[in-house]
Each structure stands twice: as C-alpha cells, then as structure tokens.
Amino acid sequence: MKKIKFDTLRQLILVFILIVICIVWAILSPNFLTMNNLMNVVRQASYTAIASVGMTMVIIIGEIDLSAGSLIAASGMIAAGVYKATSNIVLSFGAAILCGIGVGLFNGVLCAKGRLPGFIATLASMTILRALGYIITDGDPISVMDKTFIALGTGYLWFIPIPVILMIICIAAGSFIMNKTRFGRYVYAVGGNAETSKWSGLNVDKIKILVYVFMGLLTAIAGIIVAARLGSGQPSAGNGFEMDCITAAVVGGTSMAGGKGKISGTIVGVLLLTVLVNGMTLIDINSYWQQVIKGIIIVVSVLMDTRGKKAE
Template identity: 45%
Template sequence: MKLDFKSFLMKYKSLVGLIILCLIVSIIAPRFLTLGNITNVLTQVSVNAIIALGMTFVILTGGIDLSVGSIVAISGAVAAYMVKGNVNVLAAVAVAIIIGAAIGYLNGFIVARGKIQAFIATLATMTIFRGVTYVFTGGNPISGLGNSFMIIGNKKLVGLPLPVIFMILVFIIAAYVITQTRFGRYVYAIGGNEDSARLSGISTNKIKNLVYMISGITAAISGVIVTSRIGSASPNSGSGFELDAIAAVVLGGTSLAGGEGQILGTIIGAVIIGVLNNALNLLNVSPFYQSIVKGAVILLAVLVDKKNNK
C-alpha cells in the first residue's frame, strides 16, 4: 500500500501540488475562491497554457524553444497592423498564425537540418524576430484596433472568457495528437532515444520540423489573444513568456531530457504558476519578491525532475 501511494504521488505530483497550493492560498487569502477571481486566474493562465502546450511537443523531443515570446510579439503586431488597415479579422488572425507556423518551421529546420543545438538556434531566432518586430512597428505600439478584434480576448461565451475556451480547445487537440496518433508516438520515441527512432525508420528531421511548427502556431495564437485583450500590439509583447511556458511544462512533469510527460500535466503546471502569481498579488507581495518565489518553485521542479530521471 505504501508503495502504491508513493507511486500515485509520483505519477500525479503536479496535481497533488496544485491541490495543496490551492488549499493553502484559500486559507491565507479567502478572496482567492471567489468566482470572479477564479475566472480571472483562468483567463491569465490561458495565454501561457496555450504557449506551453506547443512547447510540450518540443520538450518531449528533447528540444527547447526560446523564440515563442518573439513570435507572440511579431504575430500580434502583424494581426494588429492588418486589422487597423481594415483587413477582415479572420484573415488577419490566419496570417498571424501562418507567420508563427513559418517561424516555428524555420526553427525546426535549423535544429534538424543544420544540426544546431535547439537552445542556440531558438535563442538566435528569438533575437532576430524581436528585432524584426521593432523594425515593423517602428518601436511604437499599434492601437485603435476596433471592437470586432477586441472580442477575441475579452468576450465571454457560455459564461467563460474566450481565451479560456481557446485554451480548452488547444488542449483537446494537443492531447488527442500526442496520445492517439502515430505522430505523437514518434515524438515520444525521438525524446526517448533519437538514434533508435531514426534506425527504426522514423523521419526524425520531419518530426522535429513539425513540433517546432506546432510551438510557433500556439505562440501565434497567444499573440493574437494578448493583442486583443490589451487592445494594442507592443514590440515588447511576449517578453519572458518563453520562461513561463518552459516552467509550466516542467512543473507539469515533462522531463527536460525528453521522452516523458503529459499534455494534462502542462495545463496543471500553467495553473500552478497562475495560482502562485494570483496569490502573491492578493497578498500584496512586491513583484521583486514574486520573481524570487517563482524562480525557487521552478528550480525545485527541475531538481525533482533530475532526481526522477537518475
């Protein structure tokens, strides 16, 4: 029984951690459990969760994608520019997502074909496309986007904010792809042992291209949502988002070494970060200390991951 309980805790450690965190926060900050605050937390979580879901595919292959924050910025800026130019909102969103997919595919091509480490490759594209965003916007926010575009990030449907609904839809699609398709099995196989996967006939380069493209698409979706919620596209948008996304994936139990993890865990990890941020805000903790606390939690998660993979 003790062994079974220990196995249960290790398998669902992120969920157990979230429950404990919510219990503690609800005691020290009773306002946490109000419907309005819970809805606010989920809305705040949605952007990071969507990015993290795409990041999960990359990390499962043993890679990393540092460019997602810059993709958020450039995709949001392009969508805003088009909408301000009276282009149809759906067309603007489609172009933004295509841009995200193209940048993601480029990342995958550099990593897979160029044989460059993912950290270096995506660090380079992160810098490049942040610069491209500054050039495109002239360093100034693009505002005055109109009500039809603002609906994406601010309207509610069946009582839920649209960003939360988008998060749920992306989660369902991602969970199906990773658990029910051959592509999903190949992703795990590459993360487990890339050489063995290649020898078994899996086109590892093609799969890598696709996982980075997925990461680019989810970052672009979040870019559109962020731009819509704020009502303007800033060239600084998405700064630091890559770190929160990676943290959500790791907190959700996905191994940085690749080959092990779950999509559901990523959602739980994103919620943990959201609850932690919300709790610190409710307690009026200085943003400087918030960074310290969040960093400590992430470090703890990485240490646990390392211990489990010994």
C-alpha cells in the first residue's frame, strides 16, 4: 500500500476540519447556511485568497511581506481617488495596479539588491504607506458610490459574485505559474537553498524581485475589490490583513523556512479561517478572543510543519 505524503495528509485533515466547522456553525447558528451569509463568506474569502496566492510565493522563496495590509489601503484609496477625479474606471483600476506593482518592485529591490531581510524591507513599506495614506487624506475616506465603481466588489456576473470570478482567475494563474512553468520551479529552488540556486546559474535576485512584484499586483487587485465593496478608499483598510494572508499560507502547509508550499493548501487555509471567523461572529464570540484563536492556529500549524519535516 502506497504511503500518503505528509503534505497530502495535512490537506485532507484541513478539508475534514473545514467540513466539521461548517457542521458545527450550522447547528449553533441558523443564519450560517443562509444564502446571504454564504455569499458574504465567499466575498470575504475572495480578496484574502487573491493576496494569499502572492504571499504563498513570497514565503516559498524564504521571505515575508508585511506591507500587504497597507497596500490594500493605498491601492483602494488610489482607485477611489482617481475614479472620483476622472470617472474613468480603466484609469482608476490601472493606477491602483501600477501602485501595487511599484510597491512590489520596491520591496523586491530592497530585498534582492539591498540585501535587507523581507521582514525589514516590507515593515518599512508598511509604515510608509500607512502614514502617507493618513497624511494625504487627513484620515478621511475617499467615498465613491457610483454603481460602476462598486460593481467590482458587490456585483455579479450571471449568478457568480465578481470578486469570486477574479479570485478563481488569480488562483488559476498562480497555480499554473508554480506548477507548470520553469519560473515556478525556480521559486521553489530559491526557497530551498538560495546559495545553491545561485551557483547553479539561477538569477536569484531577479526571481525574488518578480515574486514581490506579483505579490504587489495581486494585493492591489484585492485592494480594489475591498474599496469597491466598501464604496470608498479608506486609510484604515487592511489593518492586520497581512497576518490573515500569512496565517492562511502557514495553515495551508507553506513552510516559513521556505522551499515548500502549495497554493491549493493556502486556499483551503483561507476558507477555513474565513468560515471560522464568520461563525464566531455569528455566535457573538468577542473579536479579541477571535485573535487569540487565530494565534493558537498559527502556533499549531508551525508545529505541524516542524513535525512534518522530522517525519520526512
């Protein structure tokens, strides 16, 4: 009988836990299985999943991105501000995406060329972006209630929410890159051992920069969705968002040491965390206790990763 790999077993366990949590919430709250709540769950999961695809790639190369939450706010404010000034949806979303790419490039260059740890480089970006957001807006949201703008966050294509369609596209693109392209193999190689990869002829700096650029692009898309859903770009948006993405990736089996992880596992992690928080909110569990539970989940996930390495 063929032995099941630890990573495969871990994903199966996560799916089982997700099913059990759904059953528990359905029993404890009659509102959990209502269509309105389920649509709310998938919308919440959508933008977290989009950015988590990029976060998974960043962690696989052995780095981290703490600027995701601030970039959610910055890209949302740019999208809202440009649309309010021009009424041009293409220009609005294009400017926000360029912002994301620019921030990703900045983070990547600091890590690759400046030799700064990802933690330090993105901590600086996080602080700068958040501060600039408050300075430029005076702490006030940039409201845009135009139907064209908010459709991306609240609208449907046929019966499917538009954010979910964007999520599926981003997940498919990320999975294709990581599983079917030479670049994806290079990402795993760099995360496994950057020095060996360099001696093997890989341009490690370029790979790191491109991964951060991809992260910035996906986070900007998530930021646009958040702004469209709220009907405004808010300087306070995305607080703690980077931790949600990191938690989803780690819960899904991505190793904080780099070199290992799957986007499919991260998506299961996103769904598990979104359903968990949604159910806790429905049964009125204090938000501070929700954070405690998330912290415990991170510790357990990292311990599982450590035990998994010993078992290999």
